[in-house]
Amino acid sequence: MPVSGALLNAFDTLTQERQEPCFVYDLDSLRKHLDELMAQDVVKLWYAVKANPLSAVIDTLAAAGFDFDVASSGELNQVLSQHVGAQRILNTGPAKSRQQLGEFLDAGVRTFVLESINQVRWLNELAYNQGIEVDVLLRVQLRWPEGERNPLGGNTLTPFGLAPEQWQGLYLADYPALNCIGLHIFQWGNMLDAAQLLHLWQSMLAPLQALCERLGFAMQVLDLGGGLGVPYDSESSPLKWQDVLGALRDIKRQSGVKELWMELGRYAVAQCGYYLDPVIEQKTNYGERQLIVAGGINHLLRPAVAGQNFPAQLLRRSTAEQVNYRIHGPLCTALDSLGQHSLPEDIDEHDWLVFMQAGAYGFTESMPFFLCHSLAGEYVFEHGTLRVVREPQPASFYLR
Numbered sequence: 001m002p003v004s005g006a007l008l009n010a011f012d013t014l015t016q017e018r019q020e021p022c023f024v025y026d027l028d029s030l031r032k033h034l035d036e037l038m039a040q041d042v043v044k045l046w047y048a049v050k051a052n053p054l055s056a057v058i059d060t061l062a063a064a065g066f067d068f069d070v071a072s073s074g075e076l077n078q079v080l081s082q083h084v085g086a087q088r089i090l091n092t093g094p095a096k097s098r099q100q101l102g103e104f105l106d107a108g109v110r111t112f113v114l115e116s117i118n119q120v121r122w123l124n125e126l127a128y129n130q131g132i133e134v135d136v137l138l139r140v141q142l143r144w145p146e147g148e149r150n151p152l153g154g155n156t157l158t159p160f161g162l163a164p165e166q167w168q169g170l171y172l173a174d175y176p177a178l179n180c181i182g183l184h185i186f187q188w189g190n191m192l193d194a195a196q197l198l199h200l201w202q203s204m205l206a207p208l209q210a211l212c213e214r215l216g217f218a219m220q221v222l223d224l225g226g227g228l229g230v231p232y233d234s235e236s237s238p239l240k241w242q243d244v245l246g247a248l249r250d251i252k253r254q255s256g257v258k259e260l261w262m263e264l265g266r267y268a269v270a271q272c273g274y275y276l277d278p279v280i281e282q283k284t285n286y287g288e289r290q291l292i293v294a295g296g297i298n299h300l301l302r303p304a305v306a307g308q309n310f311p312a313q314l315l316r317r318s319t320a321e322q323v324n325y326r327i328h329g330p331l332c333t334a335l336d337s338l339g340q341h342s343l344p345e346d347i348d349e350h351d352w353l354v355f356m357q358a359g360a361y362g363f364t365e366s367m368p369f370f371l372c373h374s375l376a377g378e379y380v381f382e383h384g385t386l387r388v389v390r391e392p393q394p395a396s397f398y399l400r
């Protein structure tokens with residue numbers, strides 16, 4: 001993944017001035033990417049704020065025309081603070097308490113993905129008491145019978161949504177404040193093959209349509225969640241947006257819905273982000289090369305939870321032979337590994353590594369407090385210049 005010369009210069013300046021790990025988000029390239037995603041009339045795009053809730057990132061998505069998938073009161077307040085209107089917000093997530101639903105209604109949110117019978121009951125009561133009607137989608141979790149070919153590859157039970165058997169007992173007329181406009185389904189992740197996505201989506205249509213018939217409403221909207229992938233290794237090819245659009249066009253036609261929706265996280269913002277990490281030292285242990293770096297899963301937890309590394313490069317140019325390293329962070333747990341990487345053999349304690357695809361599920365999907373290391377800084381690169389959002393902070397920033 002090539003990095004522009006201007007951005008490399010910005011990295012150089014930053015790493016000469018500071019010694020702590022930090023994230024840099026390239027908003028110029030993000031804007032270009034988002035414009036490409038928005039230049040179509042096939043799918044309505046929401047941004048899954050959980051991928052990266054930084055204010056400057058939200059601003060850029062809002063300006064590009066994305067609306068916002070918000071999954072907590074914290075995300076709601078962050079999006080509203082960027083002057084995004086509540087009518088541009090969709091509330092998803094399995095843990096919506098009655099209180100949280102009330103907060104969203106009070107803020108003016110009128111579109112909800114509901115994931116349980118209680119959520120249906122609570123939202124109806126709250127909206128009814130306020131004399132308002134809200135649009136809702138029911139989130140469905142599908143399973144395939146044993147022995148049948150399963151396009152998902154497995155039947156892991158999650159708390160996301162409900163089985164059709166659970167939903168079909170619902171009598172929608174009992175909930176007059178809810179306008180049921182469609183269904184939501186999202187049970188796949190980091191998909192890099194549009195044909196496979198199409199196959200997956202197609203195999204879900206029949207059970208979803210059967211559910212709508214049982215419930216007695218026409219599916220106007222089908223929300224296919226997120227799950228569009230980005231390559232985390234050099235062997236994988238990026239998922240082409242035009243191929244995704246082709247698959248979505250087919251699904252729209254086959255399902256007969258008026259609107260398709262997706263909430264993109266990773267595919268929207270991963271590629272704009274970089275994590276800069278100083279090397280502490282290189283050592284050899286039982287014949288294996290190890291690189292010890294200043295920031296590990298305290299700043300980038302994903303490799304430990306998803307078993308997938310962020311791609312890494314050495315910041316400076318080197319013509320030395322590429323060798324295999326295991327990269328380890330500063331925490332006192334063997335879990336603190338950023339994976340195995342092929343990098344030049346002359347890396348030493350003056351060097352920095354750059355981890356790519358760190359714009360999504362980076363800074364806020366981490367465990368920053370363990371061992372009291374510094375919090376990673378966050379910077380944005382916009383109109384060719386670097387701007388600090390928050391300098392790296394010592395543990396005294398949060399310890400009381």
Ligand SMILES: Cc1ncc(COP(=O)(O)O)c(C=O)c1O
Nearest residue numbers: 048092225226227263264265266
């Ligand atoms: C409901 C919902 N929609 C969308 C997303 C975004 O997924 P992705 O980052 O794979 O696009 C998530 C991620 O967890 C989610 O929970």
